[in-house]
Amino acid sequence: MKRRLPALVSLLAVCGVLAALPFLLGNYNVSLAARVGIYFIAVLGLNILTGYTGQISIGHGAFMAVGGYTTAVMSRDHHTSLILTMLLAFAICFVLGLLVGLPALRLSGVYLALATFAFAVSVPQLPLKWSKFLGGRDGVQTSRTVSHTWLYGAAWTASATLFVLAWLILRGRVGRAFRAVRDSEIAAVASGIELPVYKTLAFGISAAYAGVAGSLFVLATNGFAAPDEFGVVLSLQLLVGAAVAGLGSLWGVLAGAVFVGLLPTVSSSVPVIGSNHGRDVVFGAAVVLVMLLLPGGFAGLLARLRRFAGA
Amino acid sequence: MAVNRRKVGALVCALLATAAAASVAAASHTSTPGVSKNKIVIGGTFPLTGFASAYKTIPAAEAAYYAYVNAHGGVFHRKITDIILDDQYDPSQTVPQTTKLVEQNHVFAVVGSLGTAPILSTWNYLNKNKVPQVLVATGDAYWGNCVHHGCQGSTKPWTLGWQPDYPSEAKLYAHYILAHKASAKIGVLYQNDAYGKNYLAGLKTGLGSHAGQIVDAESYNFGDSAQVIAAHVVKLRAVGADTFVIFATPTATIQSLVARTLIGWSPLTFVNNVSANRVFELAAAKSGANLDGIISTGYVASQTLQPNLPGMKLAKQIIHTYQPALDQDFAAGDLNLVYGLASAWTFVDALKHAGKNLTRAGLMKALRHMNEPKNPFVYPGISIKTSAKRTFPMEQLVMTKWSGGASGDWHPFGKIVNVGH
Numbered sequence: 001m002k003r004r005l006p007a008l009v010s011l012l013a014v015c016g017v018l019a020a021l022p023f024l025l026g027n028y029n030v031s032l033a034a035r036v037g038i039y040f041i042a043v044l045g046l047n048i049l050t051g052y053t054g055q056i057s058i059g060h061g062a063f064m065a066v067g068g069y070t071t072a073v074m075s076r077d078h079h080t081s082l083i084l085t086m087l088l089a090f091a092i093c094f095v096l097g098l099l100v101g102l103p104a105l106r107l108s109g110v111y112l113a114l115a116t117f118a119f120a121v122s123v124p125q126l127p128l129k130w131s132k133f134l135g136g137r138d139g140v141q142t143s144r145t146v147s148h149t150w151l152y153g154a155a156w157t158a159s160a161t162l163f164v165l166a167w168l169i170l171r172g173r174v175g176r177a178f179r180a181v182r183d184s185e186i187a188a189v190a191s192g193i194e195l196p197v198y199k200t201l202a203f204g205i206s207a208a209y210a211g212v213a214g215s216l217f218v219l220a221t222n223g224f225a226a227p228d229e230f231g232v233v234l235s236l237q238l239l240v241g242a243a244v245a246g247l248g249s250l251w252g253v254l255a256g257a258v259f260v261g262l263l264p265t266v267s268s269s270v271p272v273i274g275s276n277h278g279r280d281v282v283f284g285a286a287v288v289l290v291m292l293l294l295p296g297g298f299a300g301l302l303a304r305l306r307r308f309a310g311a
Numbered sequence: 312m313a314v315n316r317r318k319v320g321a322l323v324c325a326l327l328a329t330a331a332a333a334s335v336a337a338a339s340h341t342s343t344p345g346v347s348k349n350k351i352v353i354g355g356t357f358p359l360t361g362f363a364s365a366y367k368t369i370p371a372a373e374a375a376y377y378a379y380v381n382a383h384g385g386v387f388h389r390k391i392t393d394i395i396l397d398d399q400y401d402p403s404q405t406v407p408q409t410t411k412l413v414e415q416n417h418v419f420a421v422v423g424s425l426g427t428a429p430i431l432s433t434w435n436y437l438n439k440n441k442v443p444q445v446l447v448a449t450g451d452a453y454w455g456n457c458v459h460h461g462c463q464g465s466t467k468p469w470t471l472g473w474q475p476d477y478p479s480e481a482k483l484y485a486h487y488i489l490a491h492k493a494s495a496k497i498g499v500l501y502q503n504d505a506y507g508k509n510y511l512a513g514l515k516t517g518l519g520s521h522a523g524q525i526v527d528a529e530s531y532n533f534g535d536s537a538q539v540i541a542a543h544v545v546k547l548r549a550v551g552a553d554t555f556v557i558f559a560t561p562t563a564t565i566q567s568l569v570a571r572t573l574i575g576w577s578p579l580t581f582v583n584n585v586s587a588n589r590v591f592e593l594a595a596a597k598s599g600a601n602l603d604g605i606i607s608t609g610y611v612a613s614q615t616l617q618p619n620l621p622g623m624k625l626a627k628q629i630i631h632t633y634q635p636a637l638d639q640d641f642a643a644g645d646l647n648l649v650y651g652l653a654s655a656w657t658f659v660d661a662l663k664h665a666g667k668n669l670t671r672a673g674l675m676k677a678l679r680h681m682n683e684p685k686n687p688f689v690y691p692g693i694s695i696k697t698s699a700k701r702t703f704p705m706e707q708l709v710m711t712k713w714s715g716g717a718s719g720d721w722h723p724f725g726k727i728v729n730v731g732h
Contacts, residue, residue, distance in 0.1 A: 032407070
């Protein structure tokens, strides 16, 4: 219990700050904070797959697209409650994740990364193919749009729920199996872990998280889902978020989410002399700096601080 | 343990301090947002970077025009501040950037934002908050049609277009074909989205009972490679088309014009206005395209063909003074610069008509009752008009034809045509 106390205190502190933020921030900043919450969910999901199970995915933007379109289409055609569409996005993406996880049984490392990359490239093309149902390039509009505060509440409630869920999954038998797969597949098999089950399961859980994030992402875009929103860059951003967070740690995820959720917006107002590319330059430089100074991401920093404090 | 608690405390304090500072910064605004005694703050989103960044000269020209107006005393002694934000043509970026303009920069109006999907992603939000979303840089028919008729759940009285709409433009090409080549076998290349489909629909409407003369309509997806585009062109030729209509965005247009020449095909060819910007055709000619005789339409004046118009002299001077880096682009005939100046001119004109006591409703009233026969940057004779019934500001076009080969230009011919709704 004594060992857990600091974690509990900081968890409560974070929750307290998050609950207080809407009352302190201006309306616009609440929308930014909601955006961080959305990235939090996606990065958290990716971390379960990449950080804990060692499977690289550059395709999570595609799962977000599926989740986002689920919400948009259900709301447009059936006026489904938005919360319900999030649960639906979770379920659909879980199944889809299991399916996409199948190639992961045969591929590893760079090859798996490429396969998921192909997924990220191809999924945004589907709305163009079935443009009657999925709106083509002109997108799908939900029947209802939400306020910044609603979005903030939904995003962070979902974040908290999914964070606890992740913690429960990872602390037990399943989490141990995930880590064993990451550390050595051969050793894992030798200890009786069924690789196919755990690899696809990790893909499923991770995709389900991305689906919820995608659902919220569309709501954050005024309920408008369009292919251009889910480009390859989104998938790369999530991977950057997971790396900044520090692979294999839940605590760094907040830092990773803030990094990818806020930096592009904030840095677009940083004037870089004679260039419209200020945002990309600043974002790129920040990524390089973080990787140089914090090779273990923010999670690594936290661990080092803890050691320092303990010494 | 103690260290940990202190650390957490410090973290919380830091977060709270940041939050408080941010909320104080956001809290100052007057009765009409963005308007003060000596300032009007407006903003817009544009693809300054990314694949559609060829359009970035439009906001540059608009900024130049506002700088020119400011240097000449502003509008009712108010100087215009134009905040240009990059959205990379991506709706998921348009939304936060537009939210930022409205809720953080407290702009008076969102002016000139570019692209159909970016506008569709923000028009519900802006109309709900009664923020003018005006002179949008896209020719889809939504902006005119949805003022009185519900679209995506509600009418959109706060959204206004500017340029002639795409279906009307396509109708003109249909009429030209019927008048000059009645037995034409028409092959169409169009972009697979509302943009391309609206054009195609307009062409069919214009052809009426002759729509069956379209022997093939090939669609491509935005971002397809030159090979894919070329394959479509080859197919159109193979099915026996002798008239080639291109409803594409600039890159694909250039590629299809080059492919057309490479396969030795010389049908009667039409290029839609969006791609009929001299700089794009010069690029096509550089890659070997033979352009003479291609037909299109125009609605802004041409700095290369009409350099002696007072408006074009002024345009040259404004660009030279306020965006000297774009002098060369202007000289090469980039019509997007003229487009930006003309659009900004309309906005300033509306500000003048909205009067001294500027409100958002007042601006919309002025924009919905425009009568601009002489915008100096628009093609002479084309006027911009709106009324309660007329929701498309520009309903006139002039037909143009390319001549002069690799260093040629779009030469207007015939009378100005009304394409009224």
